[in-house]
Amino acid sequence: MFTVRVETPGGHYPIHIGAGRLAALVQSVPADATSIVLVTNTTIAALYADRVETVLQASGKPVLRIVLPDGEQYKTWDSLNQIFDALLEQALDRHTVLVALGGGVVGDVCGFAAACYMRGVRFIQVPTTLLAQVDSSVGGKTAINHPRGKNMIGAFYQPLAVEIDPDVLKTLPAREISAGLAETVKYGMIADDDFFTWCETHVAALRALDDDAVRHAVRRSCEIKARVVSQDERESGVRAILNFGHTFGHAIESGLGFGRWLHGEAVGCGMVMAAELSHRVLGLDRTIVERIRALVAAIGCPVQAPDLGVQQWLDLMRVDKKNQGHQIRYVLLPELGRAEVHAVADERVQPLLSGQ
């Protein structure tokens, strides 16, 4: 097992990475918890819920299971309320601990429910998708979507612990692996050009879920994310660079309807667009843009932006949380391995959005 530590004003906690962590989950349940609530989705429930429930019952505490529908389109108030209804029906108290067993949607909804239930109860992240393991389970961002924008309603709320068991990735569909690899290679682009090169040479091993390759990629991703989040929990500065590709990506998800493209797929395509914009605005070397495009394609993500119409693109990007006033701000790369936030006038972005 390997441990990465996150140290934020909102909480200090370990990320445990290791095969078999699922079976060791109960170690992260605090002694004073009065009950445990396992929050998962229909897909994961069928695969792992019985096993995890048995593990948690070893604590001697009552365990309640809540199963949400599966998919980004369910990252809504209705799912959040399904959790509140179940907790209140059982009159569960403030010393309840929630366990988010699933991908980014389960983690975000369960985490936001933990942030709000009785003004805050504790929770543990147990990410079961590659995307959640390398990104969404770390750093305390929780949220639900609003019809006008992704993750618009949420909280910064840190978990007690993140428990990552790479073994669970073996039941993931290939499309989910590709989506998770998009966030993985992102860390190379924004913060570590050596890791980017390593990813280029290990694409096949990563897609085949080779144990050593996956372990290294998850660990390096968590290390970079933990470092950035520890510097800036509430995204008032450097944390925004983690949003590389997300300004375009969120617009794709929202514009096509949540759930059509996986989040990672939209981010993959968004990173290619952001690299292209980096070339036009900051003069990022053309060969780097092409390496980024090639790597996104190699991991199995789309590199061709959908046609949302220029006006809809801009309207959707204008509700991005990074914006100040009505200027759209983008995370751009001055060079491989380094990212900055820049406001860019709509006129300079329009050609890119119309496919030119």
Place this chain on the structure above:
Amino acid sequence: MFTVRVETPGGHYPIHIGAGRLAALVQSVPADATSIVLVTNTTIAALYADRVETVLQASGKPVLRIVLPDGEQYKTWDSLNQIFDALLEQALDRHTVLVALGGGVVGDVCGFAAACYMRGVRFIQVPTTLLAQVDSSVGGKTAINHPRGKNMIGAFYQPLAVEIDPDVLKTLPAREISAGLAETVKYGMIADDDFFTWCETHVAALRALDDDAVRHAVRRSCEIKARVVSQDERESGVRAILNFGHTFGHAIESGLGFGRWLHGEAVGCGMVMAAELSHRVLGLDRTIVERIRALVAAIGCPVQAPDLGVQQWLDLMRVDKKNQGHQIRYVLLPELGRAEVHAVADERVQPLLSGQ
């Protein structure tokens, strides 16, 4: 003007108390705010919204007005979402500042919206009811109700400032004054027997909104609340004493349907019940119980508990946020001016609930 300071891990901020603060509001708007959103309700909008909007426009920033329906029964997800919809329709960014102009419901809903919009924007409390001025606007508790319990969904989220203008109380109905006095006299009961005695001798002046009496009562209430909240922002210990009368009170509000009794009325009656329970469990002197009952009656609040049926009383109180496991915990008075939290077995509470 008098200033009370609140110092919590979640934020340090001033409570400004003084006639004319409404006209000085713009002083609390930070220079880097990109826009200001005035959140109020239909009743307050008719009285003060134009005036306050003009004051805020002096900042030179765009001002948006959101008017919620008036009443505890609207402290819901729908009202919260009315705010989110309006903010997102205008694509307002993270540097937006919300201003809660109204009573406890507006403050709680607007504060929770600020806590969640884009994972947190800044807000200012401008309480217009006595209850909000002495209690709910101070300390960062924000929430909406759930059909199964009051304030079950919310956040600890501190405002930038609390601006209290006692002049606005002059337009309040007498019933609202009585409800606000319930939370005022509570501070005497739990933390300051001299203030309790002062309240006993100034009931008439307070109900008549005598300037000096109101200023003293608001200031002393804010001082006590600020001290308690600064010691324990997240209610893991001493802050729970502020809930004196609220275990019974919340059950009344929820059992009769939110909005039937005003929150302060339910708390007034709840304090009489809690005083009686303090006598039975901790031996609080019978004369103190009678002084509490007499003061609650004198301020114009009910002292006779509604008949909810013993089982419904207990079911409603079991979802109280103070509880641990399934034991109901009550704030009780060992003596006048001092409060403690005690778990009390249902059998000992039942006679009280059935009117014996």
